[in-house]
Amino acid sequence: MKKIDDIIASALTGDKACTSRLISLVERDDEQAPYIMRQLYPFSGKAYYIGITGAPGAGKSTTVDKLVKMFCKNGKNVGVIAVDPSSPFSGGALLGDRVRVNIKKTEYNYFFRSMSSGNIMGGLSRTTKEAARILDACGKDIIIIETVGVGQSELDVAKATDTVVVILTPESGDGVQIMKAGLIEVADIFVVNKCDRPGAENIAHALKGMLDRIDYRLSWKPPIIKTSASLNKGVDTLYEGLGEHRRYLNCDKKIKQRRQRQIREELKRNIETEFIKTILSDIYNGNDFGKALDNVCEHRIDPQNAARQIVTAWLSKDMQPSEKWAKGV
Amino acid sequence: MERKIRVVMAKLGLDIHWRGVYLVSQFLKDSGMEVIYLGNKFPEQIVEAAVEEDADVIGLSSLGGSHLTLGPKVVRLLKERGLDHIKVFMGGVMAPKDARSLEEEHGIAKVYLPDTPMQVIIDGIRSTVALA
Numbered sequence: 001m002k003k004i005d006d007i008i009a010s011a012l013t014g015d016k017a018c019t020s021r022l023i024s025l026v027e028r029d030d031e032q033a034p035y036i037m038r039q040l041y042p043f044s045g046k047a048y049y050i051g052i053t054g055a056p057g058a059g060k061s062t063t064v065d066k067l068v069k070m071f072c073k074n075g076k077n078v079g080v081i082a083v084d085p086s087s088p089f090s091g092g093a094l095l096g097d098r099v100r101v102n103i104k105k106t107e108y109n110y111f112f113r114s115m116s117s118g119n120i121m122g123g124l125s126r127t128t129k130e131a132a133r134i135l136d137a138c139g140k141d142i143i144i145i146e147t148v149g150v151g152q153s154e155l156d157v158a159k160a161t162d163t164v165v166v167i168l169t170p171e172s173g174d175g176v177q178i179m180k181a182g183l184i185e186v187a188d189i190f191v192v193n194k195c196d197r198p199g200a201e202n203i204a205h206a207l208k209g210m211l212d213r214i215d216y217r218l219s220w221k222p223p224i225i226k227t228s229a230s231l232n233k234g235v236d237t238l239y240e241g242l243g244e245h246r247r248y249l250n251c252d253k254k255i256k257q258r259r260q261r262q263i264r265e266e267l268k269r270n271i272e273t274e275f276i277k278t279i280l281s282d283i284y285n286g287n288d289f290g291k292a293l294d295n296v297c298e299h300r301i302d303p304q305n306a307a308r309q310i311v312t313a314w315l316s317k318d319m320q321p322s323e324k325w326a327k328g329v
Numbered sequence: 330m331e332r333k334i335r336v337v338m339a340k341l342g343l344d345i346h347w348r349g350v351y352l353v354s355q356f357l358k359d360s361g362m363e364v365i366y367l368g369n370k371f372p373e374q375i376v377e378a379a380v381e382e383d384a385d386v387i388g389l390s391s392l393g394g395s396h397l398t399l400g401p402k403v404v405r406l407l408k409e410r411g412l413d414h415i416k417v418f419m420g421g422v423m424a425p426k427d428a429r430s431l432e433e434e435h436g437i438a439k440v441y442l443p444d445t446p447m448q449v450i451i452d453g454i455r456s457t458v459a460l461a
Contacts, residue, residue: 017412020383028332091333092358098378099368106373112381114365116333 004032008039011138016111019138023113023131037130043137047079048246049145051157053123053183054167056149059193061100062229063167063238064146068101070239071142072108079111079135082146083125086116093117097146111135122156123147129160129266150183158186159262162255163245165238167191168207170199175206184210187222189241195226195234220248279314288313334458337384339367339375341400344393346421353388353420353450360451372402379407379415385458391421401435408436416457420450 002010002018010018022040026033050067052060064080071078082097093116101112113135117125124147132143147157158164166187178184192204207224215221223241227234249255283289292306301309338354340347354364365382367375379387387407389400396419404417416438419431428440439453 016380017383017410020381024335024383086363087358090359090361092361093333093363094354094358095363095365099366112378114382116363 004035005039008036011134012040012043014139019111019134020113022134026130026134027115027125027127029127033130037133040134040137044133045136047132047136047140047143049132049136049143049161049163050242051145051147051161051164052167053147053150053154053157053164054191054193055151055169055172058149058167058169058172059227059229060146060149060167061097063165063191063193063227063235064097064144065100065102066229066232066235067144067239067242068110068112069103069108070235072103072105072110076141077109077139078142078144079113079132079138079140080144080146081113081115081128081131081135083115083117083123083128083148085148086118088119111138111140117148120156121154123150123154124156124160128156132160152180152182155182155186159265162249162258163188163242165189165191165242167193168203169194170197170203172203174202175209178203178206178210188220188245189238190222190224191238192224192226193229196228196231200226220245283310283314286314334362334386334454335365335382335384336362336386336388336454337365337367337375337379337382338388339370339378339390341389341391342371342393342395343369344391344395345369346390346392349392349420350388350390353390353447356447357388357451357454362454372399372406375403376406376410376412380410380412384415385461386454387415387417388454389417389419389421391419391423394423396421396423396431397427400431400437404436414461416461418450418454418457420445 007018007021011022022036026036052064054060061082064082068078068080084093084095084097086093095114095116097114098112103110113131115125115128115131120126124145128145132145135143145157145161147154164186166183168190169192190207192200194200204224204226211221225234225238225241227238229235249258288310292310295301296303296306336357338350340350354366357364365378365384367378370378375387387403389403391400400419407413407415418439418441419437420441422443425442428442431437431440438457441450
């Protein structure tokens with residue numbers, strides 16, 4: 001077994017197996033995961049992040065396959081993270097996004113990784129962003145994140161990417177569906193896929209109507225691109241649209257602001273998690289918890305009041321140093 | 330966090346028989362494994378996928394007669410890239426003597442012929458990964 005520093009060094013020079021192993025270690029929350037991210041994070045931040053989202057079967061993976069080929073053809077080094085759902089019953093998963101990937105050219109430089117969503121409901125998995133950062137640090141120019149098949153309110157992809165592509169189909173609904181809050185609001189680019197089917201015009205028209213109504217407050221008006229990904233139609237227009245949004249973000253440092261907003265939220269979430277974890281482990285390892293457990297089991301006190309007592313006791317215990325400080329002791 | 334077994338499943342070459350590989354994939358998922366299903370792929374693509382997915386196991390479905398050529402090729406390519414720790418299992422329809430030859434001479438961890446109980450496959454994968 002190789003040492004972790006050797007694995008990191010090889011991954012940074014583009015070794016696929018080592019990159020892959022790092023993603024696994026971070027994904028399964030290995031004890032080395034914090035060290036890995038600490039070493040790699042300074043190398044990340046150079047890639048451009050694209051999110052692809054939409055309902056199950058809308059054509060996300062097929063679109064990703066075509067996009068990867070186009071980026072590779074233009075000399076880009078592409079990383080893909082594709083998320084599919086985990087079973088809440090067995091914990092297992094069937095990750096099927098690779099079925100649509102059919103890249104035969106061996107000179108193309110890409111890395112495709114499937115991840116299971118775990119128990120996270122936002123469309124991505126707990127460590128999707130970390131995995132994307134690992135690929136970023138290991139030299140990918142473009143990162144494509146494909147979400148699980150989503151409904152209306154799985155919006156994590158908007159917190160993790162620079163450009164969000166929402167893929168709809170002629171069956172996605174009428175004008176009322178398009179006006180609803182959620183997924184529709186985070187799109188930087190709309191794709192109406194399967195546009196060879198009847199109804200494509202209607203949904204494109206509904207989208208245009210919705211966007212026209214809020215035109216006055218949009219600095220970027222999401223384009224509506226009609227594609228038929230499996231027939232490789234319109235994907236070149238999507239490719240151009242992605243370039244256009246990137247140029248828009250690069251102007252006036254908008255991309256910096258967007259990323260700063262995302263990182264601010266991410267940092268806050270992490271502080272919350274760490275904070276709760278630290279306090280809870282302190283409480284669960286303390287004497288009070290064991291005593292309270294006994295008391296509740298023996299029916300001397302009910303769980304709710306016992307919990308209240310523990311938290312109050314913990315707070316007053318923690319108040320002591322600052323009280324001392326306030327009194328100037 | 331609990332370590333999930335990652336299995337790359339593929340139909341070998343141009344084989345069109347999908348029912349078997351779907352059935353096994355679904356049961357592996359239900360037993361708590363993460364199955365990365367590739368559809369039809371050739372040995373080079375299968376090995377590439379196994380590398381990118383950090384697979385513990387590759388499962389190959391073969392009912393099309395190419396088991397003696399494409400199956401061993403997967404094992405050979407893995408060995409060439411220093412990835413012997415990824416074990417290759419096969420399932421499908423073939424002569425029992427071919428199955429024996431794949432196991433004894435070509436480095437296939439195990440070949441499961443028709444009528445194998447699903448639990449035998451699940452246990453086989455689990456014990457192989459536990460040993461690795």
